[in-house]
Amino acid sequence: MDGHHDFIILIDALRHDYLTPEGTPYLYSLKQQGVHATVTETYAFQTRPAFFAGLEPDESQVCTLYEYNVHDSPFAFLRPYESFLSVIDSLSLDRYFRGVIRRIAKRHAKKLGHHAAADVMGTEQIPLSLLSFFALSEKVYTDDTDAFAPNLTFFDLLRQKNKTWAWIGYPRHFGSSESILNAYYDAEHADVVYLHFSELDWIGHQYGPDSRERREALTKIDQAVKSLLVPSLKAGKRAVIFGDHGMVNVEYQLNLEKVLKKLPLKVPGDYLYFLDSTQARFWFSSFSAERVVRQALEGVKGGHILGDKERRELHIDFKHRKYGDLFFAVDGPGIIHPSFFSRNGDGPKGMHGYLPHVKDNMTQVIVAGEGVSCEERGTLRMVKICNLLKEFLLL
Structure with a gap:
């Protein structure tokens, strides 16, 4: 893929204060030159409806990763075995069963047409005896046609303008920054490219937001973003870069x-x-x-x-x-x-998903590129990121 397109870049767990001239010189310079704001995370672990459709949880009906749903649970096949599974839970033998349960549940989700749920299917550490009461809340891809009808997503609007896009990230793609870059270079040309760099989140949970490991990971992401955006912005394109939440020291x-x-x-x-x-x-x-x-x-x-x-x-x-x-x-x-x-x-040493008053749970957004000048827009609710996508990328 060439660099002649607009970018949407999600840097998972990009805290509001992470960018510095020493550790992230490229992203820091973009922030100083472009539109930027602090962002308050929607009180939901699933935030794609917020930044891609401008919808709060009570509008999108998507909130936490799991919902109570006995009718559409991909784990419904476990219901006759709940007593047996309770014993397995009590003996801490659940790890021997989770793999096969996940594989069967994944097939069930696909049969139901819940492809986004199937992509991320897991059992986490939910007691096996309780799994049949729950289902994953995000069942369709955010960029599917009419995913949140009658509300239009940013991708519905691109579709109306006959613009193409590439989605490289969760839930379709998991992996390191290197794998994201490889997938990008292998993809066909698109008018808009969405990339999701996710390892900053994993590292923040494991080592904490103030750790050396976190700083090193963000420096590598800064370099990766620079390699992508320099040719694109020189060609007169634009980029919207943001996080989905911050990271709080536990x-x-x-x-x-x-x-x-x-x-x-x-x-x-x-x-x-x-x-x-x-x-x-x-x-x-x-x-x-x-x-x-x-x-x-x-x-x-x-x-x-x-x-x-x-x-x-x-x-x-x-x-x-x-x-x-x-x-x-x-x-x-x-x-x-x-x-x-x-x-x-x-x-975990780091966590997110807190109430709005917890400052380090906040993230940030940056808009850079052709015709974009420095403007500080204060603190925005996460649903306002969708407005920025429309304002700067729907030309």
């Missing part, structure tokens, strides 16, 4: 599982729960079960139950139960550990 842990195991309630008979890294979600079979869980959570320091007003402000006040009857949010900068994504060891 300072404390909440063991909610320990709290929940002490309750005089049965799972899943009385209630069901999902432990994300920075929030816990609950579904109840009765008001009495909800009362017991609420009382227990109110005694947990370092987090709080989201009230109706707060859920409306965060755009997670859904009219259905897919994402939970009750949300418990970590106040920050802590994590829930163990969670359904990390059960063993000391837990």
Whole structure:
């Protein structure tokens, strides 16, 4: 592929303050010369609907990675074996079963037409006995026709203008910056190219946002972006570069599982729960079960139950139960550990997915290229990135 096209570049976990003249000279210079802003992450782990369609979670109906969905669960085939799987969970033998379960679930998702879900299918560290209650929330590709109809995505608008694009990144493509670059050079020409550099996120979780490993990884990404953009911008093209969230240094842990195991309630008979890294979600079979869980959570320091007003402000006040009857949010900068994504060891050193007041959860956006001059636009909600894509790339 030649360099004569516009770029959309997502640098996963690009924190608001990461760019420096020493560590990232190219990206830093683009920021000084172009339109730039700090960005507040949407309170959802799945943020593609925000920056590609300008939709909040209550508009796109996409929020966390997993939703409560017994009807369309790719793990529904496990339901007759829940008692057996409970024993497997209790004996910590689940690792011997996860691979085959994932492969079967992947085939089920494809049969349902849920190709985006199939691409990223996993079991994480969800107890095997609970898998059949859940499904992945993103089932179609963001750039599919009418993916969020009647709302138009940026790709729907490109389609209307008969413009082509290349999507090189999650969920279709996993891998290092090198593999992203190789896929780019092997791709056919397109008017707009979307690239997703993801390893900064993995490294931030494992080593922490202030680590040497994180700084070295971002320097390599800076060099990769420079190799792509220099010929493109010289040819009069434009680029929009942004992160999907920041990365917070973890300072404390909440063991909610320990709290929940002490309750005089049965799972899943009385209630069901999902432990994300920075929030816990609950579904109840009765008001009495909800009362017991609420009382227990109110005694947990370092987090709080989201009230109706707060859920409306965060755009997670859904009219259905897919994402939970009750949300418990970590106040920050802590994590829930163990969670359904990390059960063993000391837990992640860096995390994202916090409430808007947690500053280091914020990311940034930069627009550079032909006709773009320096302009600082303050702090934007993530849904406003879509407006920038329309403003600068839909010519």
